[in-house]
Amino acid sequence: GALVYQYPRRTICKSGTSMRMECQAVGFQATSVAWYRQSPQKTFELIALSTVNSAIKYEQNFTQEKFPISHPNLSFSSMTVLNAYLEDRGLYLCGARGDWGDEQYFGPGTRLTVL
Amino acid sequence: GDSVTQKQGQVTLSEDDFLFINCTYSTTTYPTLLWYVQYPGQGPQLLLKVTTANNKGISRGFEATYDKGTTSFHLQKASVQESDSAVYFCALALYQGGRALIFGTGTTVSVSP
Numbered sequence: 024g025a026l027v028y029q030y031p032r033r034t035i036c037k038s039g040t041s042m043r044m045e046c047q048a049v050g051f052q053a054t055s056v057a058w059y060r061q062s063p064q065k066t067f068e069l070i071a072l073s074t075v076n077s078a079i080k081y082e083q084n085f086t087q088e089k090f091p092i093s094h095p096n097l098s099f100s101s102m103t104v105l106n107a108y109l110e111d112r113g114l115y116l117c118g119a120r121g122d123w124g125d126e127q128y129f130g131p132g133t134r135l136t137v138l
Numbered sequence: 139g140d141s142v143t144q145k146q147g148q149v150t151l152s153e154d155d156f157l158f159i160n161c162t163y164s165t166t167t168y169p170t171l172l173w174y175v176q177y178p179g180q181g182p183q184l185l186l187k188v189t190t191a192n193n194k195g196i197s198r199g200f201e202a203t204y205d206k207g208t209t210s211f212h213l214q215k216a217s218v219q220e221s222d223s224a225v226y227f228c229a230l231a232l233y234q235g236g237r238a239l240i241f242g243t244g245t246t247v248s249v250s251p
Contacts, residue, residue, distance in 0.1 A: 027181070057238035065176075065225055067241040116181050118239065125170035125189075125231035127239055129181035 025051045027119050029130030036107050037138050043103040044133040046117030052097035053119035057127060058090070061114040070115075073100060107137045140165040142228050144242035151249050157215040159245045161202075161228035164209060170231040171204055171211040172239070175224045182227060185213075223249045 026049040036042045046056060055074040059067045071081040073094040081087060094100045100119075104111055114134050118127030141164045151157060163171065168190045174182035186195035188204040188211065195202050202213045211228055228242040 029181075055238075059238075065244045065246075067227075067239075069238050069240075072238045124187070126172055126184050126187050127231075128184065129174075131179070131181045 025121060025128040027117060027128050027130040029117055029133050031133055032131060033134045035136045035138060038108055039106055041103055041105045042107060042135065043101055044115055046100045046130055048098045048119040051121040054097065054122045055120045056094055056100040057118040058092065058102050059116045059118060061116055104135060107135065109137050111135060112137050140230060140232055140240055142230055142240050142242040144228055144245050146245045148246045151218055151247065153219055153249060153251055154217045157218045157247065159213040159226055161211045161213065161242055162209055163211060163230055165230060165232065167232060172229040172231060173202055173213050174227045174229060176227065177224045218249045220249045220251050223247055
């Protein structure tokens with residue numbers, strides 16, 4: 024089956040510091056990877072969509088300068104939160120899509136706490 | 139613009155009750171419609187999907203029908219169990235133009251034994 028792993032599951036960083044999170048697709052080739060942030064109220068914000076052989080597309084209010092993403096191959100993606108502040112807190116989810124359909128498969132998320 | 143609406147924020151049921159979660163969508167294209175379920179401490183899991191080709195999705199006793207006329211994709215289950223307690227999200231897949239999934243705001247289902 025299609026599995027997605029995310030690391031770390033939880034992280035705490037001081038305000039103004041940066042942290043990197045990883046996403047690994049296992050059992051399939053992730054032709055696209057989307058990064059989301061989920062609020063405590065459970066709403067999703069799409070941060071960016073990375074598709075193989077295309078430029079990474081960031082949504083409004085999210086920039087490459089703040090959330091740089093790497094998608095070097097069909098099984099791995101990473102995102103860094105630079106200069107994290109309180110408003111960056113939340114559960115960061117990675118959704119990977121294979122080449123057989125439109126659905127995404129999600130990892131368990133990386134929960135970011137900023138002190 | 140493209141959007142998904144789930145009006146019910148919370149649904150409280152007893153075991154063996156009928157579950158119905160409302161979902162409507164708005165888009166100018168022909169999307170794939172999805173339902174995800176999220177348990178505490180986990181990421182969303184795909185529950186079922188429906189495309190314009192197959193109109194109805196069924197999985198684990200859950201069922202959803204793609205109704206283009208009413209632009210709805212309601213989720214239902216005839217008899218819920220306590221283990222169905224979770225947050226349920228309706229979503230659109232719109233990959234044209236570089237979009238990803240558009241999620242509804244979620245419906246928290248609580249089932250008591």
